[in-house]
Amino acid sequence: MALESLPNPSLNLAQICKLDISNNHLQTIPESLTARLLNLIALDVHSNQIKALPNSIGCLSKLKILNVSGNFLVSLPKSIQHCRSLEELNANFNKLIRLPDSIGFELTNLRKLSVNSNKLISLPVSITHLTSLRVLDARLNCLMILPEDLENLINLEILNVSQNFQYLSALPSSIGLLMNLIELDVSYNKITSLPESIGCMRRLRKLSVEGNPLVSPPIEVMEQSLQVVREYLTQKMNGGSPKSPIKKKSWGFGKLVKYGTFNGGSRSWNREESEGFIMPEYRSIDSLASPRYSGMFSPRRLFSPRTYFSR
Structure with missing residues (x-):
């Protein structure tokens, strides 16, 4: 109006x-x-x-x-x-430079926190007290570090801290103690090494790491299934000397699938691919939502009250 x-x-x-x-x-x-x-x-x-x-x-x-x-x-x-009583907080597409330091101490019923597309440099330590949290979306910010004690988020299932570009260079080892985590997206950051504790995440079904200058695990490991990545990190955590698996010849098609060139609708996927970090349903819109393309993503288009209050 x-x-x-x-x-x-x-x-x-x-x-x-x-x-x-x-x-x-x-x-x-x-x-x-x-x-x-x-x-x-x-x-x-x-x-x-x-x-x-x-x-x-x-x-x-x-x-x-x-x-x-x-x-x-x-x-x-x-x-x-x-x-x-708050269960869902959506503060996407603002100019937030910080969240209240005490936000996690009282919001014990919060299940979904979305603060993507802001200017956050860090997340408050109190956020680790959100024990009911299922989804944390903090992509497209300026995050330089994540809080320690992430293992306290005992019900967290989806964590997205992708596209912090040149700011986020490391992940805390406690991230591997998120035993209920199903999806982890750390793509398009500056991460060179994944924590070995990720090898303990048995419920993890999707791991997105593209767009990072990863050294460990090496690329020949990351191009295999998620199970291979977990085994590599577990062996390394146990003090062993993990061997890189032999890279299978893909004739160029594996790279195209990884970057979402095909939508996967015309072929059947084997179990290794469906459980790996290279997922056929990968949506390339995340990689487009960078500052270069920010004008395409008007909040008026993206947020519809019809769907928001569908329940």
Whole structure:
């Protein structure tokens, strides 16, 4: 509706459970508005021009879903930690340079945290206290380091810290203790060596490492199945001298599949390929979402309230 400000409604705001004011021209959200939305479960303000969230957002004790993506936020208010029912926080496509230091201490129900396409240099240490977290998406930032004690994220299944380009050069060894992790994407960083502890990740089904200057494991190992990579890292962790497997002749097609040239729809995949880090369903849109192509990814296109509130 191209709203630049919110009207003062006559209805009882305490009756509202879901509020969608996305895709407008709003620059602020009144403190008095959020303070009266006492029964709000889902708040969607994506694709506006908001520079700061009101401190009164901490009054939303029943809030489960918060979408503030596609705005101009530089930081999130510390009071957001009081939204203890929060399960999903989407703050993609903002200008965040930091997250509240204490964000992980109180949000014990948070299951999904998406902060991709921002300017984050690091993630707060308290994030390792998010024991209910299933998905952490921090790609396309300026991350230089990840917190230690990642093993505390006992329910984490998907971790994406790809496309931090020239900033992220190493992974903590604790990343291999994420025993429930299914997908790990560290592609397009500056990582030269994978932690040997990754060999312990038995539930891992997808490992994306392309676009890194990897030295260990060597390329002839990384071009094999995920199982081969795990065995190599396990042998190295146990103090052995792992031998690089003989590289199978691929006649050039393996490289094309790896970079998503084919969608894999016309052939059947064997078990080694389907369980390896070279996946037929690899989506090349991640590699396109770099600063060079950022104009193609307008938040107004990417975030749809129809799908967001589908539940």
